[in-house]
Amino acid sequence: MSNPLIVVFGSSRTKEQCHLDAAERLGELLVAAGFDVGSGGYTAVMNAVSKGAHQAGGHVIGYTTDEFPAATPSRWLTEERRTADIHLRIRSMLAEGDGFIATWGGIGTLVEVAFAWNVGQFIAERGLPHKPLLLVGAHWQPLVQSIAAQTEIGSSVLSYPVLVDTVEEAVAYLRENIGNKK
Template sequence: MGSSPGRPQDQAAAVVLGRAVAEAGHGIVYGGAHVGLMGVLADAALAAGGEVVGVLPQNLVEREVGHEGLTRLELVGTMHERKARMVDLADAFVALPGGVGTLDEVVEALSWSHLSLHAKPVAVYDVDGFWQPFLDLLGGMVEGGYVAASARAQLRVVRSPAEVLELLG
């Protein structure tokens, strides 16, 4: 999820999702910043009494973007280490709308799933059709023979906190 604030409806969705996940007794593992949608999600989960673990590269701490109110903040050396650590800690991956960094994380989680490096659910939280262009692109890649239909099928689309909670089990 992103370091940019995004659209108002995305911020509202992040609040509702963070609260719902925390109230259901699930923790959140995320990028560790206090900014953008990821900060909104973390704040909502924390306000609802949830456990929130952040994983942040050291260079972002130096830019003062780390969230200081988390249950735990783990510092790592690089962005790659951040993503690998988040894969280790998380039980599932759910991406809210976001930018290039979010897209990178979704594609990497999906790729690692396809390569059997993890067997955890990967999903996009589709607020007001935000992810539809990406889903269309993946569909075109399947049609063109560049992506296996089985790989595309590993990406789930969720549109409500209830669907996220179902994904988490």
């Protein structure tokens, strides 16, 4: 039996060392807590979380796509799950993940968060097993507030993503709410 899989969404472009360090630490902490780690499988935050997880001895899955033929998958992956297109890539991450963490990112990260949020609502409405979505960092709060102010979604939907300040808080939440083997 494999460990629960946590999929991390994050930037493919950032060069900010603080974001990369936090992602690498996140990978280490997830493995120490008994989770397998997944990501988009390429550069920047995705590479850093994969590196941290791999160096901690974890199973690291990269969800890559044929739509990025020039992109090289992270060397820290232990498994590559290649899809034909970006839509299948996101669908695979959401179907296979037991929980999700979003860190610093761009529009791709935002799309992944929106899909995870929508799927989380769908799952909750049907009484299926909960798949937490954690948004790490203060930069997510204004976005969630804007969504609350500018859309017609209810409080149960707004409460689905869990806002935390640090990767340590994110992993602690997942330990309590998903469980682990360690």
